Amino acid sequence: MIKHSVEKIGGTSMSRYDDVLKNIWQRPQVPHGGTEKTLYQRAFVVSAYAGMTNGLLEHKKTGEPGVYALFSEMDENRPWQQKLYEVQAAMLAMNEEMFEGQDIVRRRADQFISSRIEDVKQCLEHLENVCTFGHFQLDDHLHRVREMLSALGEAHSAYNSVQLLKLNDINARFIDLTNWRSDSQQTLEDHISDAFADVDFTQEMPIVTGYTQCREGLMKTYDRGYSEMTFSKVATVTGAGEAIIHKEYHLSTADPEMVGAENVHPIGLTNYDVADQLANLGMEAIHPRAAAGLRKRNILLRVKNTFEPEHRGTEIRSDYSSKTPKVEIIAGTRSVWAMELFDQDMVGDPSYGQKMNDLVFESGVRVLTKDFNANTVTFYLKGNKRRINWLMDRLQANYTNADIRVEKMAMVSAIGSDMKVPGLLKSAASALSDAGVNILSVHQAMRQVDMMFIVADQDYAAAVKALHTDLIENNSDWEAVQSA
Known part of the structure; x- marks a missing residue:
């Protein structure tokens, strides 16, 4: 038909x-x-x-x-x-x-x-x-x-x-x-x-x-x-x-302006999981809620370069997973606000964070990720300074005994449809260390489709380059040209 x-x-x-x-x-x-x-x-x-x-x-x-x-x-x-x-x-x-x-x-x-x-x-x-x-x-x-x-x-x-x-x-x-x-x-x-x-x-x-x-x-x-x-x-x-x-531009292994056009590969095939991770960083191939509709109807999504019409572009499918586990894309974003709330009173209180989550939602800032331990919650946020200040004031008013601080950082992610590679975290951390980049925080979910590194804002470009060089350019599983 x-x-x-x-x-x-x-x-x-x-x-x-x-x-x-x-x-x-x-x-x-x-x-x-x-x-x-x-x-x-x-x-x-x-x-x-x-x-x-x-x-x-x-x-x-x-x-x-x-x-x-x-x-x-x-x-x-x-x-x-x-x-x-x-x-x-x-x-x-x-x-x-x-x-x-x-x-x-x-x-x-x-x-x-x-x-x-x-x-x-x-x-x-x-x-x-x-x-x-x-x-x-x-x-x-x-x-x-x-x-x-x-x-x-x-x-x-x-x-x-x-x-x-x-x-x-x-x-x-x-x-x-x-x-x-x-x-x-x-x-x-x-x-x-x-x-x-x-x-x-x-x-x-x-x-x-x-x-x-x-x-x-x-x-x-x-x-x-x-x-x-x-x-x-x-x-x-x-x-x-x-x-x-x-x-x-093509959906590529990294921003060619940051790592060199001669070092990137166009991505021929990937899946909606990868598209979602890119969207979370603000570098969307497509908004995740928009992708959900296509995914449910099993409609093939393709990303093409306007100025290279002969190229088939990148196919984004529901069922794709790379034949060999590897990192497919290095992406990230600067000007990430790390908002840390420390309060001894949260220990053992399962309802402690409810108001906090409501205020973050109300502020209109975007949550990239968050982490927490017994007495500290840290949100990694994207938004303008006015909204961040509004959120800080509201949190301080509601959590009067908490110590709250905010710091501007950057986030760099290694993303792939299947990243179940033994020793990948060690390799990535070593690459960043060798480039003189100090890792402030690391995030990796059990699904292993992305690995996030929080670094100083001024180290963003160096971190992207280091990870791309080590995990993609020096990876024998990557062919010279990727095509659908």
Whole structure:
């Protein structure tokens, strides 16, 4: 049976729209279960162009405030308005570049996004006025503001993509899941099901907004992983045969910029366990909750490099395990906050940590891992300093006898579908020691799909390089080239 594929294109790739057009959209493929190539039998979920969501919300890496962050401060000078105009200028500049020489199409694209930005401006101004009354608190509405702003970036890129494809004689269809100016609200599944009810995959190419407005509120659970949840749900609801993520790089044994492009291998095959560990570090091939849907429906997930269309990419399967136990990927993250709570009163008290866990969840920071012994609990967290400080204050207020400290560190992980290698921990520890890296903490679960090392933040690059050299580059089980 011939089935369509659902494919997601990341923001960095979307910004290189000419490459996407040539390498993906205009490149015929053999659909799942078919024998002949076609441009169709594919739906594309698109992210906002690079930098747009940073401007609308906040910079993902530096924390520089965007429209949302500035609006949430309720500054009477309304700095969010200027930021919104800056984002609009960037979007219009993208339109001008994309549709050079196509004045009618460019004006249409300009009108589309300018109209939505004006809608947002008026909505935020009205909300500010409403929240001057004591019966209305801004905090009650901020998550909706965040959702509305996120919708702008994906709507802009999806609409533009449809116009670009039509200029190139491809029958593209704009699937707008942002629910803009609608008086009804559906569940995520119902919204997608209705949007695709009359889509003919054999004759049209759906271009879908990465953001979906729904009753559940995607950003409350997934924050900026919402586009991957849309991607996964579109695949499961429409019965796709394959799910493909197009990124600007291969899923490789390490970051080539850190260990050298000549030293890394593309990963040909791996499993969802490995994808989950990468997601935990913020380097997701796919959000773990999004992957769960594909996994349950047994939909093959493939990660491909946008700029190397001939390469088959990385297949992520439920049932894969490497034939020879080994480390497949060295990955990690800097700026990990280690928050340690020491309290003699916790000894023998099984309920001691309940409030602690609730506060960590309430703070909005992400827990990478945690460890504990008789009188100490340490959380390893990702989040901005403001949230970390909020959490420290709340913990100290609730655990008045505890000593609490926080320190910025880094986490480096060795990850693989099967790492049951005798002496692996000893080899990894020796490699780090030989590189002059002091190990502050080690974590390894019995399933042996990852091994985490907590090191000083300044030792991060050296730790990644040392582990990759010892566990992958010097491992005879790795072939010169890995392919699916």
